[in-house]
Amino acid sequence: MLEKILRRFTSGSRYIRDNHQLWYTIAVAVVIFSSFFFVVNKFASIAEDSAERLINVRIGSLQDAFVAFAGDDTSSPLLLQEKIERIAENNTTIKEFDVIKFVSDELVIFASLNKEQVGAIAELNPIILGIVESDPTSSFTLEEREGNERFFRTARAIVNGESEITGIVITRQTLSEADKQIDTALRNGLFAFGLIVLVLIFLFFRFARIIDYATLYRRLKEIDQLKDDFIAMASHELRSPLATIRGYVELIRDFKNLNEEQTEYARRVELSAANLNDLVADMLDVSRITQGRMKFEYTDFNIGDVVSEVAESFRHIAEKKNIEVTTEGLEEIVLHLDKSKVHRVLVNLVSNAVKYTPKGTVTISYKLVKEYVEIRVSDTGIGISKEDQEKLFEKFYRVKSTETEDIAGTGLGLWLSREIIRKQKGDIDVESIKGVGTHFVVMLPVIRK
Ligand code: ADP
Numbered sequence: 001m002l003e004k005i006l007r008r009f010t011s012g013s014r015y016i017r018d019n020h021q022l023w024y025t026i027a028v029a030v031v032i033f034s035s036f037f038f039v040v041n042k043f044a045s046i047a048e049d050s051a052e053r054l055i056n057v058r059i060g061s062l063q064d065a066f067v068a069f070a071g072d073d074t075s076s077p078l079l080l081q082e083k084i085e086r087i088a089e090n091n092t093t094i095k096e097f098d099v100i101k102f103v104s105d106e107l108v109i110f111a112s113l114n115k116e117q118v119g120a121i122a123e124l125n126p127i128i129l130g131i132v133e134s135d136p137t138s139s140f141t142l143e144e145r146e147g148n149e150r151f152f153r154t155a156r157a158i159v160n161g162e163s164e165i166t167g168i169v170i171t172r173q174t175l176s177e178a179d180k181q182i183d184t185a186l187r188n189g190l191f192a193f194g195l196i197v198l199v200l201i202f203l204f205f206r207f208a209r210i211i212d213y214a215t216l217y218r219r220l221k222e223i224d225q226l227k228d229d230f231i232a233m234a235s236h237e238l239r240s241p242l243a244t245i246r247g248y249v250e251l252i253r254d255f256k257n258l259n260e261e262q263t264e265y266a267r268r269v270e271l272s273a274a275n276l277n278d279l280v281a282d283m284l285d286v287s288r289i290t291q292g293r294m295k296f297e298y299t300d301f302n303i304g305d306v307v308s309e310v311a312e313s314f315r316h317i318a319e320k321k322n323i324e325v326t327t328e329g330l331e332e333i334v335l336h337l338d339k340s341k342v343h344r345v346l347v348n349l350v351s352n353a354v355k356y357t358p359k360g361t362v363t364i365s366y367k368l369v370k371e372y373v374e375i376r377v378s379d380t381g382i383g384i385s386k387e388d389q390e391k392l393f394e395k396f397y398r399v400k401s402t403e404t405e406d407i408a409g410t411g412l413g414l415w416l417s418r419e420i421i422r423k424q425k426g427d428i429d430v431e432s433i434k435g436v437g438t439h440f441v442v443m444l445p446v447i448r449k
Contacts, residue, residue: 025204025207025208029200029204032196032200033197033200036193036196037193040186040189040190040193043185043189044182044185044186044189047182047185048178048182051178051181051182052152052175052178055093055152055173055175055178056139056141056152056154059094059139059141059152059154059171059173060138060139060154060156062087062091062171063139063154063156063169063171064139064156066083066084066087066169067156067157067158067159067169069083070099070158070167070169077110077111077118080099080110080111081111081112081115081118083111084097084099084111084112084113085113088113091173093173093174093175093177094113094171094172094173095113095151095172095173095174096112096113096114096170096171096172097111097112097113097169097170097171097172098111098112098113098114098117098122098169098170098171099111099112099158099167099169100122100124100167100168100169100170101158101166101167102165102166102167106121107121107122107124107167107168108120108121108122109121109122110167124168124170127142128140128142128153128155128168128170129168131155132155132156132157132165132168133157133165136156136157136159136163136165137157137159138156139154139155139156140154140155140156141153141154142154144172149174149175149176150174150175150176150179151172151173151174151175152172152173152175153170153171153172154170154171154172154173155168155169155170156168156169228286228287228290228291231283231286231287232283232284232287232291234283235280235283235284235287236284238276238280239280239284242273242276242277242280245269245273246270246273246274246277249266249269249270249273250270252266253266253267253270275408278410279410279412282410282412282413282416283410283412285416286395286412286415286416289416289419289420289423294420294423296337296338296341296423296424297338297340298336298337298338299336299337299338299339300334300335300336301334301335301337301339301342302332302333302334302335303329303333303334303335303342303366303373303375303444304329304330304331304332304333304366306339306342306343306346307327307329307346307364307366307375308327309343310343310346310347310350310364311325311326311327311350311364313347314350314351314354314362317354318354318362321354321357321358321359322359323354323357323359323360323361323362324360324361324362325350325354325361325362325363325364326361326362326363326364327363327364327365328363328364328365328366329365329366329367331367331368333366333368333373333446334446335373335444335445335446337424337444337445338424341420341424342424342444344420345417345420345421345428345442346364346375346377346442348413348414348416348417349377349417349440349442350362350364350377351413352413352414352440353377353378353379353381353438353440354379355407355409356379356381356382356403356404356407356438357379357380357381357382357437358381358382359380360379360380360381360437361379361380362377362378362379362380363376363377363378363379364376364377365378368446369443371445371446372426372443372444372445372446373443373444373446374441374442374443375441375442375443375444376439376440376441376442377439377440377442378437378438378439378440379437379438379439380436380437381437381438382401382403382404382434382435383432383433383434383435383436383437383438384399384430384432384434384438385399385434389430389432392414392430393414393415393418393428394415395411395412395415396410396411396412396415397411397414397415398410398411414428421442421443421444424444424445425445426442426443426444426445427442427443428440428441428442428443429441
């Protein structure tokens with residue numbers, strides 16, 4: 001168990017050490033904790049101070065009033081006794097109340113809540129006596145402690161009509177009630193503090209997870225960048241050996257004395273080299289697009305012409321598979337876009353339609369829809385499931401099924417098509433039912449000069 005805790009602690013501290021952002025969070029958490037703790041304490045001591053000051057003021061005024069009455073020489077001890085008992089009855093915090101008078105240089109207790117003391121000689125703390133005599137017009141308070149209970153002992157001189165000190169009034173008040181209230185306030189404050197700590201810890205962990213995701217995201221971006229760099233470099237390097245292979249195969253095919261078998265081998269090498277060439281071209285385009293280097297040359301052209309050209313170029317291959325290629329659309333719709341790029345996208349879509357259709361028809365249609373031309377490449381082929389449709393336009397995505405396993409491809413064509421179309425302010429989407437057929441819909445803006 002201890003070992004487990006220790007292991008967790010070590011991995012936790014290693015995690016904190018490796019993630020510098022966490023230091024910032026910890027620093028913020030520490031600052032918040034300590035400032036809150038400081039504020040709670042400050043608040044408690046201010047509350048304590050003002051409660052004590054209030055008690056002092058109250059007892060001071062009470063003594064002021066009492067002293068005015070007790071200074072009158074006609075006030076009898078009985079009357080004073082009655083008065084202090086009534087005061088103590090109304091102020092339950094007053095635990096002692098003595099009226100002491102000078103009788104021929106002696107301090108005699110005239111009236112007291114402790115009736116047994118009345119008539120006795122008072123044993124007064126000389127410090128209190130000194131202070132009271134030095135300032136006969138104010139009350140003076142000393143704090144006393146008995147166990148956990150605090151008391152205020154307050155004294156004030158009794159002065160007669162000739163401003164002579166004739167005695168002293170002393171009270172002792174408990175502070176337990178005020179202390180209890182402050183304790184409760186402090187406990188509530190600390191409880192709130194505990195809650196805040198818990199919330200902060202919770203936020204802290206959530207933040208740590210966000211940092212995790214952020215780090216992961218950064219690493220993924222780095223890896224993606226590495227992959228893009230690799231694609232750019234590899235496709236660039238593949239270009240010249242491929243050109244050499246294609247050149248030599250062409251030369252071999254021109255030989256007059258090749259037998260049938262040799263001619264077939266040369267044809268296969270030529271076909272594979274052509275496929276590889278297409279792949280390299282696609283990969284170069286991927287890196288051109290991701291690095292923002294793809295150039296677009298805008299010209300005016302009729303979309304109907306491009307559709308006819310593309311349909312014508314596939315008719316021969318399609319016929320071999322018993323597929324009919326047709327076109328629909330009569331209007332002349334002029335676009336101001338990069339003609340060769342639009343041509344290229346349509347070639348990719350029609351080539352896919354022919355590739356993934358065992359038999360039936362492939363139709364390229366176009367019509368005006370508001371400010372766009374809608375070009376539809378429809379087939380009666382194998383179709384694409386809903387799940388595959390969602391990922392279809394991702395880089396390198398290919399549908400994996402028994403119907404597609406023998407069909408060659410890179411999974412780059414649709415990604416490239418979408419990028420090229422979007423760069424020209426258009427869009428491309430797919431509608432398909434598995435086993436029935438597929439429509440690729442390209443929208444291109446018409447008014448663009
Ligand atoms: P590929 O080089 O593999 O054809 P694409 O990006 O052009 O790459 O297409 C991605 C995948 O989408 C293909 O592998 C194929 O499974 C599916 N696909 C594309 N067009 C069609 C279509 N007309 N009918 C059925 N599936 C298609």
